[in-house]
Amino acid sequence: xxxxxxxxxxxxYLKKGVAxxxxxxxxxxxxxxxxxxDKIVNASTLRKYTELGKLMFGMLQxxxxxxxxxxxxxxxxxxxxxLLYVLNPLDLMxxxxxxxxxxxxxxxxxxxxxxxxxDLHKYLDWKLEEA
Numbered sequence: 717x718x719x720x721x722x723x724x725x726x727x728x729y730l731k732k733g734v735a736x737x738x739x740x741x742x743x744x745x746x747x748x749x750x751x752x753x754d755k756i757v758n759a760s761t762l763r764k765y766t767e768l769g770k771l772m773f774g775m776l777q778x779x780x781x782x783x784x785x786x787x788x789x790x791x792x793x794x795x796x797x798x799l800l801y802v803l804n805p806l807d808l809m810x811x812x813x814x815x816x817x818x819x820x821x822x823x824x825x826x827x828x829x830x831x832x833x834x835d836l837h838k839y840l841d842w843k844l845e846e847a
Contacts, residue, residue, distance in 0.1 A: 725823040737793035745796045759818040775839045791835040798828035
């Protein structure tokens with residue numbers, strides 16, 4: 717079962733999800749920042765993403781405010797898709813399944829980060845210049 721779910725969460729899966737992200741989803745992800753951060757921090761398998769999640773939310777907030785526009789829509793949509801996926805308790809592997817419930821969340825975040833790593837570095841450089 718686990719290997720089947722792992723195969724379902726790949727770059728193609730993320731690209732399909734990202735293609736469906738709309739402007740309203742950006743607002744939804746931003747409004748649920750606290751819930752998503754709590755879930756990342758409290759899930760032992762997701763803890764390593766705590767700082768990356770904060771950076772992703774920072775980019776999302778600066779994008780929404782218009783302070784940082786040097787980012788492709790694909791990156792914003794990838795962030796939104798990954799964060800809303802983590803927020804959803806009934807995704808491919810429901811979060812209430814002990815030990816396995818967060819595996820799919822971990823996989824989606826990992827694939828998303830591979831896509832947006834360069835843009836996160838550029839954003840971090842911009843933040844450091846602004847400080």
